[in-house]
Amino acid sequence: MLxxxxxxxxxxxxxxxxxxxxxxxxxxxxxxxSSLADQWNGVLPSGLTTEHYSDVxxxxxxxxxxxxxxxxxxxSAVALVSGTWAALALRIQDATLARVLGVLFFIPSxxxxxSVGLGLLVAFSHPPLLLNGTIAIVMVAHFxxxxxxxxxxxxxxxxxxxxxxxxxxSSLGARPAYRLRHVTLPLxxxxxxxxxxxxxxxxxxxxxxxxxxYPPGWVTLPVSIFSLTDRGDVFAGAALTMVLVAVTLILLxxxxxxxxxxxxx
Amino acid sequence: xxxxxxxxxxxxxxxxxxxxxxGSNVHFDKVSVAYGAHVVLHPLTLDIAPGEILAMIGxxxxxxxxxxxxxxxxxxxxxxxxxIGATDVTDLPPYERGLGMVVQNYALFPHMRVEDNVAFxxxxxxxxxxxxxxxxxxxxxxVGMSGFAKRYPRELSGGQQQRVAIARALAVRPRVLxxxxxxxxxxxxxxxxxxxxxxxxxxxxxGLTILYVxxxxxxxxxxxxxxxxxxxxxxxxxxPTVELYRLPPNRFTxxxxxxxxxxxxxxxxxxxxxxGFATARLGDxxxxxxxxxxxxxxxxLLCIRPxxxxxxxxxxxxxRIVGTLKEVHWQGELTHLVLEVDxxxxxxxATRLPVSLPERGSAVPLFFTPGDTSLVxxxxxx
Numbered sequence: 001m002l003x004x005x006x007x008x009x010x011x012x013x014x015x016x017x018x019x020x021x022x023x024x025x026x027x028x029x030x031x032x033x034s035s036l037a038d039q040w041n042g043v044l045p046s047g048l049t050t051e052h053y054s055d056v057x058x059x060x061x062x063x064x065x066x067x068x069x070x071x072x073x074x075x076s077a078v079a080l081v082s083g084t085w086a087a088l089a090l091r092i093q094d095a096t097l098a099r100v101l102g103v104l105f106f107i108p109s110x111x112x113x114x115s116v117g118l119g120l121l122v123a124f125s126h127p128p129l130l131l132n133g134t135i136a137i138v139m140v141a142h143f144x145x146x147x148x149x150x151x152x153x154x155x156x157x158x159x160x161x162x163x164x165x166x167x168x169x170s171s172l173g174a175r176p177a178y179r180l181r182h183v184t185l186p187l188x189x190x191x192x193x194x195x196x197x198x199x200x201x202x203x204x205x206x207x208x209x210x211x212x213x214y215p216p217g218w219v220t221l222p223v224s225i226f227s228l229t230d231r232g233d234v235f236a237g238a239a240l241t242m243v244l245v246a247v248t249l250i251l252l253x254x255x256x257x258x259x260x261x262x263x264x265x
Numbered sequence: 266x267x268x269x270x271x272x273x274x275x276x277x278x279x280x281x282x283x284x285x286x287x288g289s290n291v292h293f294d295k296v297s298v299a300y301g302a303h304v305v306l307h308p309l310t311l312d313i314a315p316g317e318i319l320a321m322i323g324x325x326x327x328x329x330x331x332x333x334x335x336x337x338x339x340x341x342x343x344x345x346x347x348x349i350g351a352t353d354v355t356d357l358p359p360y361e362r363g364l365g366m367v368v369q370n371y372a373l374f375p376h377m378r379v380e381d382n383v384a385f386x387x388x389x390x391x392x393x394x395x396x397x398x399x400x401x402x403x404x405x406x407x408v409g410m411s412g413f414a415k416r417y418p419r420e421l422s423g424g425q426q427q428r429v430a431i432a433r434a435l436a437v438r439p440r441v442l443x444x445x446x447x448x449x450x451x452x453x454x455x456x457x458x459x460x461x462x463x464x465x466x467x468x469x470x471x472g473l474t475i476l477y478v479x480x481x482x483x484x485x486x487x488x489x490x491x492x493x494x495x496x497x498x499x500x501x502x503x504x505p506t507v508e509l510y511r512l513p514p515n516r517f518t519x520x521x522x523x524x525x526x527x528x529x530x531x532x533x534x535x536x537x538x539x540x541g542f543a544t545a546r547l548g549d550x551x552x553x554x555x556x557x558x559x560x561x562x563x564x565x566l567l568c569i570r571p572x573x574x575x576x577x578x579x580x581x582x583x584x585r586i587v588g589t590l591k592e593v594h595w596q597g598e599l600t601h602l603v604l605e606v607d608x609x610x611x612x613x614x615a616t617r618l619p620v621s622l623p624e625r626g627s628a629v630p631l632f633f634t635p636g637d638t639s640l641v642x643x644x645x646x647x
Contacts, residue, residue: 164372170359171337171366172386172437179360182385186376 028245034238052239061240064224065247068204071135071220075142076150076199080192082143083150087158088184102155109148116144117212133215141209146199153198157191190259197255204248221247288315288474289350289440291336296345298331306331307499308345313441313491318467318475320485320506322521323495332495333443333478338362349440360389365434369446371426373418379405379429380414386437404432407466424455431466435473444477448484460487482522486510494518512555512639519568519641526574526611527566527641528586532559542635548607552584554638566641571601571614573637582632586611590629593622604629 003009034040038047086105090098108116120141124131131137165187169179185192207222214223221244228237291313298306306328313319321329334340336347338359346355354362365386373382380401387397405411408428418426427447434442447463448456464487467473479485485492486506493503494517502509502518513519516527530545536556537543543556545567552567559565575582588604588611602613613631623629 162370162372164368164370165374167337167339167359168366168368168372168433169374169385169389170339171362171364171443172389172433173360173363174385174389175360178389182389183374187374189376 031238031241034235035242037235037238040235052235053243056236056239056243059236060219060224061243064219064221064240065243067218068221068244069247071138071142071218072200072203075139075146075203076196078139078143079147079150079199080154080196083147083152083195084154084185084188084192086151087154088180090155091158102151105151106148108144113141113145113206113208114212117141117209120144120209121212132213135215135218137213138210138215138218138220141213142203142206145206145209146202149202150195150199153191153195154188157188161187193255193259197252197259200255201248201252204244288317288472290315290317290348291319291441291474291476292348293332293335294346294348296332296335296342296347298328298335298340299343304343305498306335306342309500310345311493311500311503313474313476315474316472317490318477318488320477320479320489320492321495322479322482322485322492323501324480324521326497327495328498329478329480329493329495330445331498333445333476336362336441336476337364337366337443363437363440364443365437365439365441366443367427367430367434367445367447369449371418371423371430371450373426373429373433375418377417378414379410379416379418379421382418382429383414383433383436385433390437400436400438404436405429407435407469408432423451424459427451427459431463435470439473441474441476444475444479446479447477448479448481456481456484460484464488486522492522494521496521511637512557513568513641514557515642516566519566524571524612524614526569526571526609528569528606528609528611530565530567530640532556532561532563532565532640535560540636543640545640547586550584550586552586552638553635554584554640555635556640557642559640564643566643568639568641569633569637571612573633574611574613574615575632576613576615576619576629578630578632581634584633584635584638585630587628587630590623590625590627592625602629604631606631 003012033045035052036048036050037045038049038051039045086101090101093101120137121132123129124137124140131140161184165183166179169183174183205222206220207226210220211223211226214220219227221240225237225240225244228234228240293309293311295308295310296306297304297308305326309328309332311319321332323329331340335342336349336354338354338357342355346353348354349362349364373379374385377385383401383404384397387400392400401414402411405414408431410425410428410432413421413425413429418429421429427450430447444463448459451459460483467475467488475488477485477488489506491504492506492509494501494509496517501521502514504514509518510522513522513525519525519527528547530547530552532543532545533551534544536558541556542553543559544551544553545559545565546552547567554567554569569584578585586606588606590602590604591610592601592603594601594603599614599616600618602615604611604613611631
């Protein structure tokens with residue numbers, strides 16, 4: 001315990017509550033209130049309604065939820081496979097090469113997502129790589145943006161994995177593929193689940209690149225929210241935001257339960 | 266649940282006999298290992314006979330683990346060849362070498378039950394189900410862990426995990442068992458028991474060749490048929506355990522393998538008589554000890570173990586030196602005395618002391634037999 005005195009601890013809790021309340025809870029509370037607001041001209045809404053939720057459900061909300069979920073799942077799955085592959089491959093490389101490639105893999109996370117979207121739009125708008133106007137370019141954009149995080153998570157897991165496990169497995173006669181399937185991947189499972197969860201959450205909230213490349217008919221939740229608020233329909237945008245938060249939270253809590261179970265075992 | 270000891274001879278008739286396989290010899294032929302320009306193992310030529318336990322012992326960074334890892338296939342030699350039996354395994358991947366390996370932290374797969382851990386190697390090699398079942402049963406019985414098959418590693422103590430790790434290595438009927446500091450993670454009491462149990466296991470499986478890497482001289486002395494003492498990436502000495510202990514070929518071996526008093530002496534007479542004792546002078550005293558071809562006039566070291574020095578003489582203890590008592594440390598079973606003889610500190614470990622102990626600073630005669638004494642060349646590197 002860093003702070004021993006009771007008054008000191010009370011001060012620390014007050015500071016924490018203030019920061020957490022202002023920075024995290026207040027914006028979410030405002031969005032929640034907006035999604036339920038009938039009219040909002042004063043400090044608080046003048047009345048509450050669920051009409052905005054009905055509107056978005058009857059409108060394009062479910063298509064947007066589906067587009068976001070499919071994009072998130074596919075992009076995260078591909079990022080997980082490639083990130084794991086990259087992390088495993090880099091582990092057996094020369095230390096300098098591994099460091100250089102490791103930095104390169106992180107570059108997409110340092111580029112603004114709008115720039116990534118623009119880059120993809122330019123790169124894939126001409127044959128033979130004509131992806132502009134397809135769902136695939138949305139997947140590619142999300143993959144590019146989240147793959148660095150899956151790579152980072154899996155690399156961290158591998159770094160914590162004692163080489164003894166794999167070496168003992170090899171000495172017992174396990175070939176590399178058998179060893180990977182029965183030893184390395186099961187031991188990495190908590191990190192793989194965490195990497196997938198993080199990638200999925202990032203994908204669900206991705207707007208900058210998606211708004212540059214999305215084709216008609218594949219409007220994700222963030223793009224829908226952006227469109228609604230851009231048109232001035234703030235309350236509907238807030239309702240859709242709450243749908244996005246709920247869907248993402250449910251999925252992450254599910255993944256957390258899986259990870260927790262694995263950690264306990 | 267209490268843990269039975271390793272099955273030993275009583276169960277060996279039932280289980281260990283099934284596990285007993287023909288061990289192979291291991292041959293290092295000028296094997297060297299280097300990381301860039303840094304040589305961690307200088308050309309090493311060494312044989313481990315079938316069924317032999319060779320302990321590689323030495324301080325950290327002496328190259329002992331590197332030598333074991335080269336046999337396992339985790340380190341590629343910069344030069345030389347390694348043969349296991351008739352097979353040159355130098356270029357074979359680890360999974361084709363037919364070994365069993367036990368490491369310091371056990372490395373039991375935490376997501377598998379004990380029985381699945383033990384079955385791992387056989388499954389990886391595609392053994393049929395009936396054989397796997399039989400081998401798992403036999404191997405667990407051999408290490409006294411039959412009742413723990415359904416447990417997960419996290420539900421076992423350190424000693425139990427180590428037994429399972431040994432069972433897992435034995436289940437694949439290895440040509441050679443590699444033990445890399447296998448008891449280092451255990452506390453002292455359990456470690457002592459495990460050393461005895463591994464010794465018993467090898468008596469039950471006499472055909473099993475074992476390369477045992479440790480920094481613990483007690484483990485090496487208890488278990489090994491032969492010992493290779495490593496220093497700075499080279500073998501400082503290699504030979505039968507008892508011989509290395511009784512007649513250490515150099516100062517490093519004498520000091521690393523057990524405690525040794527090394528007194529600088531001058532040889533006055535080379536080896537004579539049926540026992541080949543030489544005579545050497547220390548101050549005024551003339552002392553006899555096992556010789557290594559020393560000639561009169563040679564400056565050398567006289568090695569005598571602390572427990573071989575006695576405060577009382579008899580007709581066998583014909584060697585006599587006099588020292589000044591400096592310190593007395595009582596440690597229950599033993600009392601350690603530190604004396605100074607001709608400027609050199611001499612340690613005595615005594616189980617029984619005279620009723621009246623001499624006072625500090627007084628002159629105390631020490632007696633020892635020529636048979637417990639040897640002449641050791643000064644710091645010759647192997």
